[in-house]
Amino acid sequence: MRASLNNKEWILATTSSLKTLPRQVYFRAYGIHAGTCVQPHQHSWWQFLFAREGLMQVQAGEMTILLPPDYGVWIPPGCLHTLWVSEEVELESLYIKAEVITLKPNETRVVMVDDFVRAFIHHGCTSLPVHYDETGAEGRKVEVLLDLLQSLPDAPLNLPFPANARLLDVCLAVQATPHLPHTLEQSADLACMSTRSFSRHFLRATGLPFHQWRQRLRLLSALEMLRSGRTVTEVALTVGYSTPSAFIHAFRQLFGQSPKHFF
The missing domain is CATH 2.60.120.10 (Jelly Rolls)
Incomplete structure (x- = not known):
């Protein structure tokens, strides 16, 4: 099966x-x-x-x-x-x-x-x-x-998905195309909500503001690509960062070390 x-x-x-x-x-x-x-x-x-x-x-x-x-x-x-x-x-x-x-x-x-x-x-x-x-x-x-x-310390590798169908559609869209901007306005429109209502419901459903959730998904998606041997530059562009340096900075903020040291 x-x-x-x-x-x-x-x-x-x-x-x-x-x-x-x-x-x-x-x-x-x-x-x-x-x-x-x-x-x-x-x-x-x-x-x-x-x-x-x-x-x-x-x-x-x-x-x-x-x-x-x-x-x-x-x-x-x-x-x-x-x-x-x-x-x-x-x-x-x-x-x-x-x-x-x-x-x-x-x-x-x-x-x-x-x-x-x-x-x-x-x-x-x-x-x-x-x-x-x-x-x-x-x-x-x-x-x-x-x-x-x-007693092991917590790690930022969890990514909560909302149960609400409209919010979930937004998350799945980001997951399928992490290289696209998926701005707050675009995502709120997809969920048929105002930006304020979308932000409030998303935070309540996931515990994360939408921009943090979107960034975490992109960086978690990058892990598998990096482990497969793809270059930092290639991965950065694939998950929506304009430059490798911006990607490395965001990666270091979430994981506490650069992609090179992480692997």
Whole structure:
């Protein structure tokens, strides 16, 4: 079976059929082929979704997230989510019983994974048995890892899409043609609203002013292009920046570093 996103064909895949967790934390490590869509699903536990290698697009509730390596996302229990994998991905995911997590129960969070936590996750996925001893050294390792994961700093990789159909049409238009201006006036006209009403409703629906949302979408779209080897100049023009320097400045403001250092 196939699905379509942004005019691209995807092979559909299903997730694990696991119904209960054998321990407080269940480690999953496996590869996902490029061009795969993992169909919408939800769990009764927390998931820390992390790819050691490869780029994923994650739809979690009303949130769309472009997730490069070294970034992870907390997906709360009951949150419907989908994965779109455009390149080969090495997933290292953790399923975690809800009662051992102290995060807000309905909050999807994107976080930055440092080198130490990255190595710790890999150790858990490759070295700890499924039925590890929760009362011994293995259990203490897992408790430390959970503390570290919950203290990771937030990252600006989430992009909320509005549920309102008219506002969503605007967002999809920007996503399909990020190189076009998509001014406030044009977007308000597309939504059949005044600019003031559009701005107010958009901020309420997404938590971001329209110009910030538009810029974040352009920069997140740029990540996949840069990872594929396209030049900064080419990517800057493709996502709507008039000069590479303007693109680099905006990239540095959002991600805290230049495209070269980011990758």
